[in-house]
Amino acid sequence: MEELNNNQLETKLDDDVMIKVDHVTMRFNLSKEKVDNLKEFVIRKIKGTLKRKEFVALNDICFEIKKGERLAILGFNGAGKSTLLKTIVGVYKPSEGEIYKKGVIAPLLELGAGFDPNYSGRENIYLYGAILGYSREYISGKIDEIIEFSELGHFIEVPVKNYSSGMRARLGFSIATAVEPDILILDEVLSVGDAKFKKKSLAKVRSLFDGGVTVLFVSHNIDQVKAICNKAILLEHGNIIASGDVNEVAAIYEEKTAKPKGKSNNTVVVPLTKDEKVAEKKENEKQKQLFENFRAYEDGVIKEMAELPYPDKRYEFYLAIKRRYTNAEIDGETYKAETRKLLDADFDAKDSAYGKSVSRFEQRLINVKN
Numbered sequence: 001m002e003e004l005n006n007n008q009l010e011t012k013l014d015d016d017v018m019i020k021v022d023h024v025t026m027r028f029n030l031s032k033e034k035v036d037n038l039k040e041f042v043i044r045k046i047k048g049t050l051k052r053k054e055f056v057a058l059n060d061i062c063f064e065i066k067k068g069e070r071l072a073i074l075g076f077n078g079a080g081k082s083t084l085l086k087t088i089v090g091v092y093k094p095s096e097g098e099i100y101k102k103g104v105i106a107p108l109l110e111l112g113a114g115f116d117p118n119y120s121g122r123e124n125i126y127l128y129g130a131i132l133g134y135s136r137e138y139i140s141g142k143i144d145e146i147i148e149f150s151e152l153g154h155f156i157e158v159p160v161k162n163y164s165s166g167m168r169a170r171l172g173f174s175i176a177t178a179v180e181p182d183i184l185i186l187d188e189v190l191s192v193g194d195a196k197f198k199k200k201s202l203a204k205v206r207s208l209f210d211g212g213v214t215v216l217f218v219s220h221n222i223d224q225v226k227a228i229c230n231k232a233i234l235l236e237h238g239n240i241i242a243s244g245d246v247n248e249v250a251a252i253y254e255e256k257t258a259k260p261k262g263k264s265n266n267t268v269v270v271p272l273t274k275d276e277k278v279a280e281k282k283e284n285e286k287q288k289q290l291f292e293n294f295r296a297y298e299d300g301v302i303k304e305m306a307e308l309p310y311p312d313k314r315y316e317f318y319l320a321i322k323r324r325y326t327n328a329e330i331d332g333e334t335y336k337a338e339t340r341k342l343l344d345a346d347f348d349a350k351d352s353a354y355g356k357s358v359s360r361f362e363q364r365l366i367n368v369k370n
Contacts, residue, residue, distance in 0.1 A: 017100075018183055018214045019065040019088060024097035026058035026083055026238075057083045059238040061097070067182075070215035072225045072246055074253045075235035081218045084235070085187050088216070103182025103214075107132075108173065117161035121152055121171055124160050128175050142178040145323075149204070150174040151197065170197060177204050184208055187218045196328060199287075203326055206291050222250050223281045227288045298322075301339055310347045317342050317354060 057080050065071050073081045086092050088099055089107045115124045125146055129139040139146075147156050150171045160168060186205065206228075209215070219225050225232070225246065232249035234242040242252045301318065305311050318339060325335040345354045 016066045017064050018067050018069075018103055019216075020100040021061050021063050021084075021088065022098045022100065024058055024061045024084075024087060024094045024099060025056065026080075026087055026092060027095040028055045028057060057238050058087065058094075061238075061240060063233060063240070063243065065214055065216070067214055068212045069231055070209075070217065070229040072229040072232040072249070073216065073218045073235065074225070074232055074249060076256075078237075079235040080238040081235055082187055083238075085185055085216060085218060089185060101183070104179065105183045105185065106176055106179050106181035106208075107185040108176045108187065115160045115168060115172070118159055120159055121150075121156040121163070122147075124171070125175055128172065129178075132176060132179075134179065139178075146171075146174045146178050149177075149200075173201055177201075177208070180211060181208065181213055183214045183216070185216045200326065200328060202287065203291070207326070221280075222254060223285075226250060227285075297336075301343070304343055308343065313347065313354065314342055314345075 061084065063071075073084060075081050083092065085107070087094055088101065089105065116127060119127060122143070125143055126136060126139050130136070150156075150167075150173075152167060152171060155163070155167065160171075163171070184205070215228065217225065217229055229246045231244065232242075232246040233240050234249050234253055242249050302315075305314050305318070308314060321330075321335060321338045321342065324330045325332070330338070342354070346352055347354050
């Protein structure tokens, strides 16, 4: 029955649509009185004296996201942004309406929320991976990569209860991104860890964009939103008040952030200074340009590699070089030098170290035969 339902949901989508939010409303019941125990709750329920207040977090939300689009969800705190993401992921079931989606979803929401504090980091990789829907075999094949990316070292064998919040978030981020998703959902997670890890996590997320991944992104950093997304919606009190091009919606949001919220004349809003905005914009533009330069260089490498003998084997070696560069183990000059050496290598030479390698598929096939 579950399989039938999933198929029915997918038939509601056009070929190029990855997510459709169709008149979704999300209501929560808030108790007006404190009830300390089950007995008191049952008694009040029977007597009809249990008073509740309904809170509408999302009100008749409708939008579609097509393949490859990057949608920003903007709004003040309490506007319903995280609730909308959790409803799309499936954490919440809508009170009204339907959500249709297809493909593999990688949700980066509350990183590490499913960890067991008494388990080690290694044990929690399997636990958290299962929560995200990964098989044990898949995690086993990715565990070394996850540990290396998280930079936890020997702490991977230590119970998570002894981790700092940054260490937990880094481990959660490393697990959640150990997949090639069709849809990537980000909720304020690009500020994980120290400055070095922030740069690495942003590079990791951007590397996923190359595959045409569809993105939902929640952030209060408007320059980051503009650098990543091409479309946006603006939420206010659970309602969509603007949607369309990211620059147009961002301008409306920025206009609202410049004004006091509410009717009180005593409300004070302290925006970033002009110098702070300029510095933040320059840094985001710098990071964006570095990424574009890297992608252009890599495109050239791939095209050149396709014309050489043994492109599959060369690509395997290239991925190892790229991983070291992404993890900040080597600098840009070393990355280019090693890549050039790989492209110039004669794989047929008897003394070639490259020629002794086999592709991942070939290695997997050898393991199956053995």
